Amino acid sequence: MILVLLILIPFLVAIVSFLAKGAAKNIAMFGSLIxxxxxxxxASFCGTEQTxxxxxxxxxxxxxxxxxxxxxxxxxxxxxxxxxxxxxxxxTRNKEIESPASYYGLILLSxxxxxxxxxxxxxxxFYFFWELALxxxxxxCSRWGGERRIAVTFKFFVYxxxxxxxxxxxxxxxxxxxxxxxxxxxQNIIAAGKSLPLGQQHIVFWLLFxxxxxxxxxxxxxxxxxxxxxxxxxxxxxxxSALMVKMGLYAVLRWLIPVLxxxxxxxSDTIMTLSxxxxxxxxxxxxxxxxxxxxVAYSSIAHMGLMCAAAFSGTELAHHGLLVQMFNxxxxxxxxxxxxSMVEQRYGTQEFKKMGGLASTAPxxxxxxxxxxxxxxxxxxxxxxxxxxxxxxxxxxxxxxxxIVFMSVAGIGxxxxxxxxxxxxxxxxxxxxxxxxxxxxxxxxxxxxxxxVLLAFIIALGVFPQPxxxxxxxx
Amino acid sequence: MKAIIAATVLxxxxxxxxxxxxxxxxILSIATLLFVVLLGVNIWELTSSKLGVTEPWFxxxxxxxxxxxxxxxxxxxxxxLYVLLMGNDIIKVGKHVGEYFALFFFILVGxxxxxxxxxxxxxxxxxxxxxxxxxxxxxxxxxxxxxxEASLKYFLMGAFSTGILLMGITLxxxxxxxxxxxxxxxxxxxxxxxxxxxxxxxxxxxxxFKVSAAPMHFWTPDxxxxxxxxxxxxxxxxxxxxxxxxxxxxxxxxxxxISGSWSMVLAIITAxxxxxxxxTAVFQQxxxxxLAYSSIAQAGFMLxxxxxxxxxxxQGLIVYSVAYTIATLGMFAVLLKLKxxxxxxxxxxxxxxxxxxxxxxxxxxxxxxxxxTAGFMAKYMxxxxxMSQGNLMWLVIFALLMAAISAYYYFRVIIAMYFKxxxxxLNSEVSGMDKFLLxxxxxxxxxxxxxxxxxxxxxx
Numbered sequence: 001m002i003l004v005l006l007i008l009i010p011f012l013v014a015i016v017s018f019l020a021k022g023a024a025k026n027i028a029m030f031g032s033l034i035x036x037x038x039x040x041x042x043a044s045f046c047g048t049e050q051t052x053x054x055x056x057x058x059x060x061x062x063x064x065x066x067x068x069x070x071x072x073x074x075x076x077x078x079x080x081x082x083x084x085x086x087x088x089x090x091x092t093r094n095k096e097i098e099s100p101a102s103y104y105g106l107i108l109l110s111x112x113x114x115x116x117x118x119x120x121x122x123x124x125x126f127y128f129f130w131e132l133a134l135x136x137x138x139x140x141c142s143r144w145g146g147e148r149r150i151a152v153t154f155k156f157f158v159y160x161x162x163x164x165x166x167x168x169x170x171x172x173x174x175x176x177x178x179x180x181x182x183x184x185x186x187q188n189i190i191a192a193g194k195s196l197p198l199g200q201q202h203i204v205f206w207l208l209f210x211x212x213x214x215x216x217x218x219x220x221x222x223x224x225x226x227x228x229x230x231x232x233x234x235x236x237x238x239x240x241s242a243l244m245v246k247m248g249l250y251a252v253l254r255w256l257i258p259v260l261x262x263x264x265x266x267x268s269d270t271i272m273t274l275s276x277x278x279x280x281x282x283x284x285x286x287x288x289x290x291x292x293x294x295x296v297a298y299s300s301i302a303h304m305g306l307m308c309a310a311a312f313s314g315t316e317l318a319h320h321g322l323l324v325q326m327f328n329x330x331x332x333x334x335x336x337x338x339x340x341s342m343v344e345q346r347y348g349t350q351e352f353k354k355m356g357g358l359a360s361t362a363p364x365x366x367x368x369x370x371x372x373x374x375x376x377x378x379x380x381x382x383x384x385x386x387x388x389x390x391x392x393x394x395x396x397x398x399x400x401x402x403x404i405v406f407m408s409v410a411g412i413g414x415x416x417x418x419x420x421x422x423x424x425x426x427x428x429x430x431x432x433x434x435x436x437x438x439x440x441x442x443x444x445x446x447x448x449x450x451x452x453v454l455l456a457f458i459i460a461l462g463v464f465p466q467p468x469x470x471x472x473x474x475x
Numbered sequence: 476m477k478a479i480i481a482a483t484v485l486x487x488x489x490x491x492x493x494x495x496x497x498x499x500x501x502i503l504s505i506a507t508l509l510f511v512v513l514l515g516v517n518i519w520e521l522t523s524s525k526l527g528v529t530e531p532w533f534x535x536x537x538x539x540x541x542x543x544x545x546x547x548x549x550x551x552x553x554x555x556l557y558v559l560l561m562g563n564d565i566i567k568v569g570k571h572v573g574e575y576f577a578l579f580f581f582i583l584v585g586x587x588x589x590x591x592x593x594x595x596x597x598x599x600x601x602x603x604x605x606x607x608x609x610x611x612x613x614x615x616x617x618x619x620x621x622x623x624e625a626s627l628k629y630f631l632m633g634a635f636s637t638g639i640l641l642m643g644i645t646l647x648x649x650x651x652x653x654x655x656x657x658x659x660x661x662x663x664x665x666x667x668x669x670x671x672x673x674x675x676x677x678x679x680x681x682x683x684f685k686v687s688a689a690p691m692h693f694w695t696p697d698x699x700x701x702x703x704x705x706x707x708x709x710x711x712x713x714x715x716x717x718x719x720x721x722x723x724x725x726x727x728x729x730x731x732x733i734s735g736s737w738s739m740v741l742a743i744i745t746a747x748x749x750x751x752x753x754x755t756a757v758f759q760q761x762x763x764x765x766l767a768y769s770s771i772a773q774a775g776f777m778l779x780x781x782x783x784x785x786x787x788x789x790q791g792l793i794v795y796s797v798a799y800t801i802a803t804l805g806m807f808a809v810l811l812k813l814k815x816x817x818x819x820x821x822x823x824x825x826x827x828x829x830x831x832x833x834x835x836x837x838x839x840x841x842x843x844x845x846x847x848t849a850g851f852m853a854k855y856m857x858x859x860x861x862m863s864q865g866n867l868m869w870l871v872i873f874a875l876l877m878a879a880i881s882a883y884y885y886f887r888v889i890i891a892m893y894f895k896x897x898x899x900x901l902n903s904e905v906s907g908m909d910k911f912l913l914x915x916x917x918x919x920x921x922x923x924x925x926x927x928x929x930x931x932x933x934x935x
Contacts, residue, residue, distance in 0.1 A: 059926065059927065059928060060928065061790075061927070061928045061931060062855070062856070062859065062927075127846060128846040128847060131845060131846045131847075132846070132847070135840075135845065139893065142890065142893070142894045143893060143894060149894075150890055150894050150895075154883075154886065154890070157882070157886070158879065158882060158883060161879050161882050162876070162879040165875040165876075165878055165879055166872075166875060168855070168858070168875070169858065169862075169871055169872060169875055172855065172858055172859050172862055173862055173868075176859065176862055176863060203868070207872075
């Protein structure tokens with residue numbers, strides 16, 4: 001039953017926030033902390049009686065159940081969701097937001113959706129939550145985003161909606177291969193997928209993959225992403241890049257690879273090629289960006305490309321590395337956005353040419369930026385290193401004929417990653433202060449808490465990653 | 476059967492009430508009361524019918540099945556909801572208020588006939604009873620040229636399609652010697668009689684006209700745009716759903732055995748309808764006209780039920796009719812509150828009337844097929860029905876792409892309401908009763924979206 005609370009608490013708190021006018025900020029914070037506590041509980045008792053799967057009858061006519069279950073991967077992602085949302089709320093702690101009731105209500109609604117996506121073990125329920133996570137973010141970005149927000153968010157929405165519908169078609173098709181009783185349950189979907197002849201597996205595979213690839217995003221389905229990240233308000237960008245892209249990756253691991261193993265094997269080279277093209281392409285584009293948010297957005301595409309390639313490499317090591325990296329990337333990219341948001345607030349710009357000199361004006365922020373950048377390029381002793389090391393060795397051991405090519409090209413991407421990340425650090429933290437803002441405010445307490453929490457994870461998991469590994473490998 | 480008699484009698488009572496009572500508000504109250512009575516009769520018939528038993532009437536000319544009674548009940552309930560939502564706007568259209576309500580009763584007689592005919596002649600009568608009141612309603616705003624144009628256009632095109640319908644019936648009668656739809660035998664040696672094929676084609680064409688499927692859809696935008704808005708809402712919902720039930724009843728009962736020879740034609744018509752409806756809706760500037768094209772697009776989805784010959788299709792059609800009807804009625808009810816029917820007329824509605832904007836969002840979600848709304852479950856069941864056919868996967872994927880396009884024009888309303896600034900002019904204050912009914916409609920949509928089995932009781 002504890003699993004229901006993971007979804008129910010954010011949902012109920014969201015409703016309360018909608019009704020509460022000024023108090024929404026505190027209510028939302030309180031709710032997100034309770035969710036964090038529950039997700040910690042679920043993660044620590046994962047695999048025991050306390051977090052046992054549950055199932056209620058829901059729509060017997062079409063074989064859908066309300067069923068939730070949490071294995072190590074799901075608990076880990078719920079934990080990540082639990083950690084990220086308080087950070088997101090901390091960022092706006094000292095700011096006045098226009099119509100706060102709707103803002104905080106929508107944020108928590110998307111948390112409920114995300115938790116549901118990670119916990120659902122029924123295909124239709126999964127689809128419901130998939131959309132529930134998207135709709136609030138659509139409103140958040142369109143209402144509180146940058147100048148071009150309406151058009152950009154609309155593009156994002158239409159992209160993902162197309163993907164969702166393709167996924168829906170695939171799920172209905174799979175559910176119709178079963179005998180109709182609980183046709184939508186995860187086990188039955190897997191059985192249905194395995195029983196399909198290869199020719200039909202191909203169609204279903206691409207319907208599902210395109211849906212998930214749009215969400216991740218994988219080249220060439222990524223074009224919504226840099227615009228959306230740039231125009232979204234930075235707290236929402238964190239939700240998008242740390243959590244919502246994980247939905248795509250999680251869906252690949254949960255609803256694609258086990259369901260259609262033969263088609264996965266057949267297409268894995270193609271998809272790894274696309275992912276690796278994405279890594280190099282995104283890294284090259286990141287190098288010429290003049291806008292800090294766009295740079296981080298492209299770096300995120302590169303990282304997701306590497307993770308997707310690992311997912312399709314078919315080796316156990318890469319799979320384990322992927323699970324670890326999903327958590328670490330969530331933490332790192334959130335850290336990156338927190339810093340970007342602080343810099344943006346202080347300098348009042350996203351353009352590099354109006355930045356610089358942060359190390360002398362606000363050394364605290366600059367130090368945090370450097371550490372998070374190191375984690376982002378996977379330096380040893382940061383959490384990024386552990387995951388990325390496993391990913392690379394996994395891809396290298398892969399069964400594909402081209403595994404060495406994949407590995408070396410992806411390696412180039414990582415070198416490029418170091419180039420653009422470090423040059424960003426240089427442009428933001430060092431050199432002349434071109435902003436015209438001479439006295440930069442120190443970190444507020446709320447910001448300090450957010451940064452310290454994220455830095456703690458970065459260092460702790462870099463030095464001692466074993467607890468995370470233990471968690472994600474739980475059945 | 477009780478419902479057919481009741482609707483006729485109540486319609487006549489309503490007509491005389493129009494002579495006797497002059498006060499418009501009183502007529503509205505009488506009409507509401509009579510619709511409640513009709514709903515009661517329907518529910519009485521529903522509860523007294525035995526599970527899974529069909530009742531033949533008039534020597535098998537009408538066969539009243541639990542499905543028909545259930546559909547009739549739902550449509551009567553939808554009409555009642557419509558009268559409650561838009562009653563105050565209906566009585567503003569013209570002078571002869573009593574007659575409008577009487578016409579609604581007669582349309583319902585047509586609906587009931589179409590859900591239970593077993594004879595092609597009764598089907599014909601049903602379609603005519605359904606259509607003729609609509610021609611009158613379309614032109615009821617007599618001083619408005621556009622309304623008269625709509626009525627004339629609808630009547631001429633309707634008469635034309637009626638001719639084709641009769642021709643189809645004649646050809647099939649010529650080939651089989653039979654009007655009873657469950658008794659046809661089409662096979663002549665090993666081939667289907669060409670007379671039957673021509674007849675079926677004619678029937679498809681005339682039904683395509685009635686449900687505004689492409690390429691017989693050209694009347695729809697003009698008629699829907701020109702007719703008084705409250706009547707457009709009724710024509711686009713209950714009347715259309717009834718035509719679909721007639722369509723599916725005829726084709727799945729009598730022509731299922733030769734579905735191989737017509738399903739491809741219908742599949743292409745479906746694809747064309749989805750395409751035309753959705754693509755043209757994108758370019759509209761007026762929400763009313765957008766809703767007219769959206770009704771073509773939604774008809775494309777409902778046609779999926781007719782294409783796929785299976786029990787799932789009947790269930791899907793029930794859910795779809797109700798989901799589409801409720802959401803569209805809600806949209807029109809909101810539209811009637813506004814002075815300006817363009818997208819810009821919605822600008823800033825969320826600031827001025829947050830509740831109105833919120834329920835509109837739910838109606839839009841339902842029309843676009845977002846989960847947790849009735850529209851999603853409706854689309855889901857339609858796709859399931861179409862997929863059970865096996866060879867219609869291309870149509871399913873095409874329909875999904877078109878559904879994605881539909882999100883584009885539906886969401887323009889949301890963008891206007893929430894993200895643009897403006898001061899929308901309202902026709903009148905939104906009263907507490909209006910708000911209550913709109914919220915009720917929105918709640919109905921959510922309930923059906925979470926538990927669609929409520930619309931599919933066992934035995935229908």
